[in-house]
Amino acid sequence: MSVDDAGAKPDWRNPNLGTRVRVALWLADEVGEGGRFVKQQLREAIPGVEQIDRRMRDLRPAGWSILTYRDRGGLAPGELLLEKIGKPVWEKEHRAAGLRVVTAATRRRVFERDNHRCVRCGILPGELYPDETEAAARLTIGHVEPHKYGSASGEENLVTECSRCNETAKHLASPRFSERQVWDEITELPRKDKQMLLAWLVAGKREQSRVERAMSHLWQLPGAQREEIMRRLGRSLSS
Ligand SMILES: [Zn+2]
Numbered sequence: 001m002s003v004d005d006a007g008a009k010p011d012w013r014n015p016n017l018g019t020r021v022r023v024a025l026w027l028a029d030e031v032g033e034g035g036r037f038v039k040q041q042l043r044e045a046i047p048g049v050e051q052i053d054r055r056m057r058d059l060r061p062a063g064w065s066i067l068t069y070r071d072r073g074g075l076a077p078g079e080l081l082l083e084k085i086g087k088p089v090w091e092k093e094h095r096a097a098g099l100r101v102v103t104a105a106t107r108r109r110v111f112e113r114d115n116h117r118c119v120r121c122g123i124l125p126g127e128l129y130p131d132e133t134e135a136a137a138r139l140t141i142g143h144v145e146p147h148k149y150g151s152a153s154g155e156e157n158l159v160t161e162c163s164r165c166n167e168t169a170k171h172l173a174s175p176r177f178s179e180r181q182v183w184d185e186i187t188e189l190p191r192k193d194k195q196m197l198l199a200w201l202v203a204g205k206r207e208q209s210r211v212e213r214a215m216s217h218l219w220q221l222p223g224a225q226r227e228e229i230m231r232r233l234g235r236s237l238s239s
Contacts, residue, residue: 019055021090022046031082061098062087114160115216119205123162124219137162
């Protein structure tokens, strides 16, 4: 790095810079190592950017340590601690640090392999979550081992996940149920369901039953064809 480069740290206010770079600069210049902040401050500093927290999280694989109250006692809910500044991603040679680029072709193959459904909870794209009337599932690509930073982005390390399961796997969402609640729910299942659940847990994903597989395939048909099959199925059952 030349002396000139060292002196030319860009300004986070520059809208021509990429969002991840602006977030990094804002954190370095306005928060500083050991400083605390809330996401709202970041959103106000760099307004009009969708998924700005995602861009912030993208800094973690580049060595940035940003802790939440779940990682560190003494922080209020919603408060974040910039524990460590990582690679200077505003410098050209570090721009791509920690970014695991998944090509469009890879995404498509992973979605197809996983039958266009979340391998964790089984939800299909656009379906509503059973416990939320307004949130529709969106599919995304997750890593088999979300915590292994810098892990390869080969297809064998990628899985189709809904955004909710993706956030939960990365510990970015608070658990919705306590361990106790979940265990109680499990103990009430019939033995064969318990066995199936154990097999899913061991595999790290939910195997699709034949009926669920058929639903996944139906879901991928154009709406008119799906409706035609629905009518045909209805007739075949009523005759
Ligand atoms: Zn899911």
